Amino acid sequence: MSDFTIAASLSALPENQPVRADVNGTPVALVRCGETVHAVADTCTHAEASLCDGGHVDQGYIVCPLHFASFRLADGEAGDPPADEALAVYEVRIEGDDVLVKI
Numbered sequence: 447m448s449d450f451t452i453a454a455s456l457s458a459l460p461e462n463q464p465v466r467a468d469v470n471g472t473p474v475a476l477v478r479c480g481e482t483v484h485a486v487a488d489t490c491t492h493a494e495a496s497l498c499d500g501g502h503v504d505q506g507y508i509v510c511p512l513h514f515a516s517f518r519l520a521d522g523e524a525g526d527p528p529a530d531e532a533l534a535v536y537e538v539r540i541e542g543d544d545v546l547v548k549i
């Protein structure tokens with residue numbers, strides 16, 4: 447069964463800037479890179495800061511605003527310390543202007 451949920455409008459997402467969406471109660475960070483949208487957990491695995499609350503995107507990584515750990519958007523893998531646990535990554539589908547995320 448598909449359980450994709452509309453999370454945002456593609457046209458409303460800024461380029462390379464994380465935007466938080468609540469998807470079925472899960473806080474998700476959406477990052478638009480051109481016509482691609484990545485969806486990763488919004489909560490940093492280090493000390494649970496919100497990545498959308500001041501975080502930024504740098505060369506394919508989302509950077510935590512609190513202690514600057516980074517995570518690869520493509521697969522959630524931890525990059526720069528202090529985090530060493532990967533972020534959850536969610537499947538995204540785009541239908542017209544709707545960005546759907548599977549939780």
Ligand code: FES
Nearest residue numbers: 490492493510513
């Ligand atoms: S809370 Fe994100 S790096 Fe510490």
